[in-house]
Amino acid sequence: MYRYDEFDERFVRERVAQFADQVARRLDGSLSEDEFKPLRLKNGVYLQLHAYMLRIAVPYGTLNARQLRQLALIGERYDRGYGHFTTRTNLQFNWPKLRDIPAILGLLADVEMHCIQTSGNCIRNVTADHFAGVARDEIEDPRPTAELIRQWSSGHPEFSYLPRKFKIAVTGAQEDRAVTRAHDIGLRLRRHPDTQETCYEVSVGGGLGRTPMIGKVVRDYLPKKDLLAYLEAILRVYNLEGRRDNKYKARVKILVHEIGAEEFARRVEAEFARLDGPSINADPEEVARIAAYFAPPAYETLPAVSNTLEAARAANPAFARWVEVNTTAHKVPGYTAVTISLKPAGQAPGDATSAQMRTVADLAERYSLDELRVTHAQNLVLPHVRLRDLPAIWRTLGEAGLAEANIGLVTDIISCPGLDYCALATARSIPIAQAIQQRFADAQRQREIGPLGIKISGCINACGHHHVGHIGILGLEKRGIESYQITLGGDAGENAAIGEILGPGLAAEEVPAAIERIVAVYLAERLEAESFIDAVRRLGLAPFKAAFQEVPRAAA
Amino acid sequence: MAAAAKRVPLPAILLANDLLDGDVVFAAAAGPGGLAWTRDPARALVASDDAAAERLEAFAAAELRGNTVVDAYLVDIALEGGRPVPRHFRERFKTLGPSNRPDLGKQAGEGIAPAPKG
Numbered sequence: 001m002y003r004y005d006e007f008d009e010r011f012v013r014e015r016v017a018q019f020a021d022q023v024a025r026r027l028d029g030s031l032s033e034d035e036f037k038p039l040r041l042k043n044g045v046y047l048q049l050h051a052y053m054l055r056i057a058v059p060y061g062t063l064n065a066r067q068l069r070q071l072a073l074i075g076e077r078y079d080r081g082y083g084h085f086t087t088r089t090n091l092q093f094n095w096p097k098l099r100d101i102p103a104i105l106g107l108l109a110d111v112e113m114h115c116i117q118t119s120g121n122c123i124r125n126v127t128a129d130h131f132a133g134v135a136r137d138e139i140e141d142p143r144p145t146a147e148l149i150r151q152w153s154s155g156h157p158e159f160s161y162l163p164r165k166f167k168i169a170v171t172g173a174q175e176d177r178a179v180t181r182a183h184d185i186g187l188r189l190r191r192h193p194d195t196q197e198t199c200y201e202v203s204v205g206g207g208l209g210r211t212p213m214i215g216k217v218v219r220d221y222l223p224k225k226d227l228l229a230y231l232e233a234i235l236r237v238y239n240l241e242g243r244r245d246n247k248y249k250a251r252v253k254i255l256v257h258e259i260g261a262e263e264f265a266r267r268v269e270a271e272f273a274r275l276d277g278p279s280i281n282a283d284p285e286e287v288a289r290i291a292a293y294f295a296p297p298a299y300e301t302l303p304a305v306s307n308t309l310e311a312a313r314a315a316n317p318a319f320a321r322w323v324e325v326n327t328t329a330h331k332v333p334g335y336t337a338v339t340i341s342l343k344p345a346g347q348a349p350g351d352a353t354s355a356q357m358r359t360v361a362d363l364a365e366r367y368s369l370d371e372l373r374v375t376h377a378q379n380l381v382l383p384h385v386r387l388r389d390l391p392a393i394w395r396t397l398g399e400a401g402l403a404e405a406n407i408g409l410v411t412d413i414i415s416c417p418g419l420d421y422c423a424l425a426t427a428r429s430i431p432i433a434q435a436i437q438q439r440f441a442d443a444q445r446q447r448e449i450g451p452l453g454i455k456i457s458g459c460i461n462a463c464g465h466h467h468v469g470h471i472g473i474l475g476l477e478k479r480g481i482e483s484y485q486i487t488l489g490g491d492a493g494e495n496a497a498i499g500e501i502l503g504p505g506l507a508a509e510e511v512p513a514a515i516e517r518i519v520a521v522y523l524a525e526r527l528e529a530e531s532f533i534d535a536v537r538r539l540g541l542a543p544f545k546a547a548f549q550e551v552p553r554a555a556a
Numbered sequence: 557m558a559a560a561a562k563r564v565p566l567p568a569i570l571l572a573n574d575l576l577d578g579d580v581v582f583a584a585a586a587g588p589g590g591l592a593w594t595r596d597p598a599r600a601l602v603a604s605d606d607a608a609a610e611r612l613e614a615f616a617a618a619e620l621r622g623n624t625v626v627d628a629y630l631v632d633i634a635l636e637g638g639r640p641v642p643r644h645f646r647e648r649f650k651t652l653g654p655s656n657r658p659d660l661g662k663q664a665g666e667g668i669a670p671a672p673k674g
Contacts, residue, residue, distance in 0.1 A: 026575075026623070027575070027576065027623075029622075029623040032623070033626050047573055047626060047627060048578075049646075049649060049650050050578075050579070050580060050649075050650065050653055050654070050661055051577070051578035051579060052578035080660055094654075095578075095660075096578075097576060097577045097578060098575065098576055098577070098578060348656055348657075419645075419646060419649060420649065420654035420655050420656050420657075421654055425646075426646075428655060428656075430654075430655075430656045431655060431656055434656065477646075480643075480644065480645075481645070482645065
């Protein structure tokens, strides 16, 4: 894992001191709210419905035990004993007091964490594949790239006031687990077919929100050494030409859409050619220094099969089921990556109590080489687990209410906080997620349905990624009540697609039955071993639309 | 100055977030002719006519200038059992707390007297 050097440390400490001073000036009235708001947003402080909210960056979703324990402590000391993991792999506290935020930022700096650039019109926290470094389908670990971008983009003077926010995701794997095509810039590490050299495929102009777009590839094989200069060229074109007159048309996706991907790429290449590459690109020594932090940890040499694990599986079907659903094949024999579901029935998706955070921190320290990950699907990962340790981990997770075996299934729902917390929301998300979880609680049924991603957003800004949900749910307000629009056929992976609207909005209580009907069409029509999304692609929308129209409506 | 934005239908209450804590606060009658913030929505002063609404608006403007609260605005309500209840579901949540966590927020009595800690 990356460790701060003296520059990182100083940068973060200086920012804490600066923001503490800004808070003091706000409290003594020297700064008005209009003056203070952009400053607090630069430091992750929002004002939500019931309270302030603090968004803490978890760069590329990587944490160690000490950091997670510190988050648990902050949750207990300054919040209400829980936090919410987000689709940008960040952690949000829902109840901090403004007067306490400088102290909280100090505690974060103690464990090399901060809230810088988790909001505002700047380059946001860079996300990556949550199985980085361990996935079998990976060409190269994306985290050194993500860390390099974090360093380059932190406090970047030219890109601190972009037309709008800017999100970057990196993957090094075949399967896209980082939703790269729904990002302003998506980077995919791949080998050049001729030279076998590792390069980046660069896509630009993806994004969700009110105008969802899938990113367009503007460079097929960017040499790794040119990364920062190329990013600088993209950001410069966007910064100069992106719209500032209309917030809803200010994201780079609109610029790419309006002038076309080819023209956008041409302008980027022209800018790239003008830039003094060597003065912008990272020094190879620095790149190597960063990469060294992500070198594989000291794995043991283990047999590929663990007799302890196999015996436990044979003896306990519930455990066997959890292993089947919540673990992922690891690069190294004898190891596995465990995904801990933060979606137990009845809980808000992505919420974890301080006690649960401590349990997970202890497990990471004891069983996962002191490392864990946050996923964009709002779950946690223990990336380096010996197969033989799975029974002990499962027992401990069970005691903490964290042993739900539902990763990738119908109850593993992505949900934004919605109108239960968020000032921008137009409808609630969490109770919808809970109602669907309840409806599909039966484990056998979930298994029968197989992989199915439901994603819920409480407003058009789409923090809950509903556009790329196999089934997407968007909460809106319609004539003074909450109304939910259902989309079908979205995909967050390498075959990224935006879902299509099935029909008129539904009342909250009608949503579970509608999902039920959609699932019933799939179960009736699917071919042998055909997944939900594959069936939707093959069948098209028509049979689902027909079933959707038969959903009984409370009101006309 | 531009004409004042169209006011919400009356009756209405004034709510805001406390600058220091972020808690939702409501303008309530305090002393003779005075107004002060309370965390208890049941105590919110209900403005039923233009004069009362203007008084709440003037209080909001002064308190925003005085940096005691942020995001102050009038909310139209209905009286239910003598208590003001916002007509819009969004504002109703502000008087209650997260619907998925009845143990938190005003619905759990947080910050509302006579809770032991205010």
